[in-house]
Amino acid sequence: KQEVTQIPAALSVPEGENLVLNCSFTDSAIYNLQWFRQDPGKGLTSLLLIQSSQREQTSGRLNASLDKSSGRSTLYIAASQPGDSATYLCAAPTGANNLFFGTGTRLTVIP
Amino acid sequence: NAGVTQTPKFRVLKTGQSMTLLCAQDMNHEYMYWYRQDPGMGLRLIHYSVGEGTTAKGEVPDGYNVSRLKKQNFLLGLESAAPSQTSVYFCASSWIAGEQYFGPGTRLTVT
Numbered sequence: 650k651q652e653v654t655q656i657p658a659a660l661s662v663p664e665g666e667n668l669v670l671n672c673s674f675t676d677s678a679i680y681n682l683q684w685f686r687q688d689p690g691k692g693l694t695s696l697l698l699i700q701s702s703q704r705e706q707t708s709g710r711l712n713a714s715l716d717k718s719s720g721r722s723t724l725y726i727a728a729s730q731p732g733d734s735a736t737y738l739c740a741a742p743t744g745a746n747n748l749f750f751g752t753g754t755r756l757t758v759i760p
Numbered sequence: 761n762a763g764v765t766q767t768p769k770f771r772v773l774k775t776g777q778s779m780t781l782l783c784a785q786d787m788n789h790e791y792m793y794w795y796r797q798d799p800g801m802g803l804r805l806i807h808y809s810v811g812e813g814t815t816a817k818g819e820v821p822d823g824y825n826v827s828r829l830k831k832q833n834f835l836l837g838l839e840s841a842a843p844s845q846t847s848v849y850f851c852a853s854s855w856i857a858g859e860q861y862f863g864p865g866t867r868l869t870v871t
Binding site: 749 | 856
């Protein structure tokens with residue numbers, strides 16, 4: 650069974666700081682990895698999908714990397730803003746694209 | 761293009777009552793999923809479908825049934841609700857091995 654761990658569970662940073670969120674997974678036989686954002690009381694918004702053949706994927710101020718051999722992925726957020734405050738989830742699939750989720754990192758960006 | 765929609769948004773049930781949650785997607789995705797999200801547990805897969813007329817069990821299927829009679833719809837049923845089924849339920853859809861898109865969620869309370 651795939652197990653996904655996210656560290657830290659919570660992170661508080663001042664506005665403008667660059668930051669890294671970490672995700673580790675136990676089963677490296679994945680074909681992609683997905684990062685999501687969840688605002689309180691809301692659904693999940695897909696941020697980035699990294700295919701197993703890629704090492705990183707970028708969207709605006711976000712950059713996600715994937716190292717299958719070590720079972721790790723990172724989400725880098727540049728020049729953080731208060732609007733980035735949310736919980737960030739990573740998810741790794743097995744089988745029929747069934748996602749296993751970490752419990753998330755709750756990010757607070759202080760103005 | 762509405763993406764993934766869920767009905768209802770909120771529901772309160774008494775123990776032993778039944779209900780059906782409806783998920784609809786307009787992206788012509790083959791795969792559809794039902795997850796539940798509980799505090800401290802993250803999201804866990806209940807059931808999934810890899811095409812019209814197919815269903816399969818996920819990580820936590822007990823107490824739930826599903827049906828996929830039409831490609832665009834995936835129904836989740838609770839035959840006899842229990843307090844342990846109090847949760848937020850999310851539906852998602854994707855192409856084969858592709859990015860998953862999530863609905864806004866249904867908040868269910870069983871008293």
